[in-house]
Amino acid sequence: MRFxxxxxxxxxxxxxxxxxxxxxxxxVNENVDLHTAPTTAADAPARLAAGTEVFRLQRQGGWIxxxxxxxxxxxxxxxxxxxxxxxxxxxxxxxxxxxxSGLRRFSRQAAGxxxxxxxxxxxxxxxxxxxxxxxxxxxxxxxxPDPGARTWVDNHRVRAADAxxxxxxxxLRPRSIDTSAVPPGRxxxxxxxxx
Amino acid sequence: MKKLTAMAAGALFxxxxxxxxxxxxxxxxxxxxxxxxYAVGDVPENEEREIGEALAEQLLGxxxxxxxxxxxxxxxxxxTWVARQSDRPRLDWTxxxxxxxxxxxxAAPGGYVFVTRGLFLLxxxxxxxxxxxxxxxxxxxxxxxxxxxxxxxxxxxxxDLVEQATGDGLDDEALRALANAGARLYDSGLSRxxxxxxxxxxxxxxxxxxxxxWALLSTLTTIEGIHPQALAVEQLTASHPPxxxxxxxxxxxxxERLGDLNPGxxxxxxxxxxRDRLAHDDT
Numbered sequence: 239m240r241f242x243x244x245x246x247x248x249x250x251x252x253x254x255x256x257x258x259x260x261x262x263x264x265x266v267n268e269n270v271d272l273h274t275a276p277t278t279a280a281d282a283p284a285r286l287a288a289g290t291e292v293f294r295l296q297r298q299g300g301w302i303x304x305x306x307x308x309x310x311x312x313x314x315x316x317x318x319x320x321x322x323x324x325x326x327x328x329x330x331x332x333x334x335x336x337x338x339s340g341l342r343r344f345s346r347q348a349a350g351x352x353x354x355x356x357x358x359x360x361x362x363x364x365x366x367x368x369x370x371x372x373x374x375x376x377x378x379x380x381x382x383p384d385p386g387a388r389t390w391v392d393n394h395r396v397r398a399a400d401a402x403x404x405x406x407x408x409x410l411r412p413r414s415i416d417t418s419a420v421p422p423g424r425x426x427x428x429x430x431x432x433x
Numbered sequence: 434m435k436k437l438t439a440m441a442a443g444a445l446f447x448x449x450x451x452x453x454x455x456x457x458x459x460x461x462x463x464x465x466x467x468x469x470x471y472a473v474g475d476v477p478e479n480e481e482r483e484i485g486e487a488l489a490e491q492l493l494g495x496x497x498x499x500x501x502x503x504x505x506x507x508x509x510x511x512x513t514w515v516a517r518q519s520d521r522p523r524l525d526w527t528x529x530x531x532x533x534x535x536x537x538x539x540a541a542p543g544g545y546v547f548v549t550r551g552l553f554l555l556x557x558x559x560x561x562x563x564x565x566x567x568x569x570x571x572x573x574x575x576x577x578x579x580x581x582x583x584x585x586x587x588x589x590x591x592x593d594l595v596e597q598a599t600g601d602g603l604d605d606e607a608l609r610a611l612a613n614a615g616a617r618l619y620d621s622g623l624s625r626x627x628x629x630x631x632x633x634x635x636x637x638x639x640x641x642x643x644x645x646x647w648a649l650l651s652t653l654t655t656i657e658g659i660h661p662q663a664l665a666v667e668q669l670t671a672s673h674p675p676x677x678x679x680x681x682x683x684x685x686x687x688x689e690r691l692g693d694l695n696p697g698x699x700x701x702x703x704x705x706x707x708r709d710r711l712a713h714d715d716t
C-alpha cells in the first residue's frame with residue numbers, strides 16, 4: 239500500500255498561513271484516504287498512515303480538511319479519523335500533559351489487560367497486570383444491590399440551572415433539531431452502501 | 434401480543450358478565466387490567482423510576498461510583514444539559530462515573546445513566562462524552578429497557594413480578610426481579626434497532642445541546658480499535674451491534690440529516706481536567 243502517493247492539493251497557501259491553534263494539531267487514528275473533496279465519491283490519490291501528524295484546516299459536516307506536513311499533502315478525511323493532540327505544541331509538553339498521555343496509555347493498556355489468552359489486542363505495550371477492575375458478563379446480575387451507593391449517586395444530581403450555566407460557560411447554545419426517524423429498513427440500506 | 438391482548442380482553446369480558454349484578458369483583462377486574470397493562474401498556478413514570486432505582490442499585494452493587502464529587506458533578510452537568518434537550522427533559526436525570534476499567538455505558542429506566550471510568554479515559558473531549566451520554570439518554574427517552582422488561586414479562590420470564598403489580602405499585606420482590614431481568618439485559622443487549630436508534634437520537638440530542646454530533650463517531654472509532662475479544666469490551670461487544678456497522682450507519686445518517694449544520698463545539702480543556710483527575714483517582 240502506498241502512503242501519501244502523489245500530491246493531491248497545492249499546499250502553498252496552507253503552509254503560508256501557519257496559524258494553528260491548540261486544537262488544530264493532531265494525528266490520524268487509522269490508515270486513511272485523502273480525498274480531493276468532502277465526499278467519498280471524490281478521488282483519493284493519497285493515503286496517510288495511522289499516527290501521521292496532521293493540521294486541521296477546515297470543517298464541512300462530517301469531513302475535515304487536513305494537511306500532513308511530513309508528506310506534504312492535504313485532503314479531506316472523515317472527522318472521526320482526526321485525533322487532536324494532547325498538547326498545544328511540542329514545546330508545551332509538561333509533566334502534567336505527560337501524565338495525561340500516560341493515563342490514556344493506561345486506559346488503552348487496560349483494554350489489553352482484559353484480553354483473552356492469545357488474543358491480539360489494540361495495545362502492544364502492556365506492562366502491568368494488576369489494579370484493573372472490570373465489569374464483565376454476569377457481574378451485575380450476581381451483585382448484591384447497593385441502595386447506599388444509589389442514594390450517594392442521587393445526591394450528586396445537579397439542577398437544570400446549574401447545567402445550563404455550565405453549558406453557557408463553554409459557549410454551548412441549544413439548537414432546534416428534530417429526531418424524526420429514517421424510514422424502516424433505511425438503516426440497513428445505508429449500511430450496505432457505506433464502505 | 435394481539436393474541437395475549439385478545440385473551441385478556443376475553444377473560445375480562447367473561448368475568449364481567451358472570452358478576453354483572455354485583456360490583457364486588459371490580460377489584461379483581463382492576464387487578465387483571467393492571468397485570469395486562471404492565472405486560473403490554475405504559476408503565477407510570479413514578480414506577481418506571483422505581484424500577485430504574487432498583488436496577489441502578491443492582492449495577493452499583495457490582496460497580497461502585499467513583500468517589501470523587503468533582504467528577505460526578507461534571508458528568509451530571511454535561512449529562513443534565515444534554516438530557517434537557519431530550520424528549521423527556523423533566524425526568525430526574527442522574528449520571529455517574531462508575532469505578533471499573535472496562536469500556537461501556539449503561540442506562541436504567543427513569544433517568545439513570547452510568548459511564549465507566551475505562552470508557553471516560555478513552556474519550557478526547559466533552560462532545561464525545563455528550564454523544565455517549567446522549568446515546569444512553571435515548572435508551573431512556575425511548576423506553577428501550579422498559580419495553581424489553583415488558584417483553585420478558587409477556588413471555589413469563591418475569592411473570593411472577595407482573596402478577597404482583599396490581600395497582601398498588603411494585604413491591605420489593607417485584608423490583609428485585611425486575612432489576613435482575615434488567616441486569617441480564619446489560620449482558621444480552623437490546624435489539625439492534627434499539628441500539629442504532631439510540632446512536633441516531635443520542636447524536637441529535639448532543640447536537641441540540643450545541644455539541645458536535647460527529648463526536649460520537651470518534652468514540653466508536655476508538656472502541657473499534659480495541660480487539661473485539663478483549664475482555665475490556667467483552668460485555669459491550671456481546672450487547673451491541675458490531676461497532677463498524679454502528680459507525681457506518683450513524684455516519685450515513687448524520688451526512689444526510691446534519692451535513693449542512695454548523696458542526697457545534699467540542700470543549701476540550703475542562704473535559705481533560707476531569708479526565709486527568711479521574712486518572713489520578715485510580716491509585
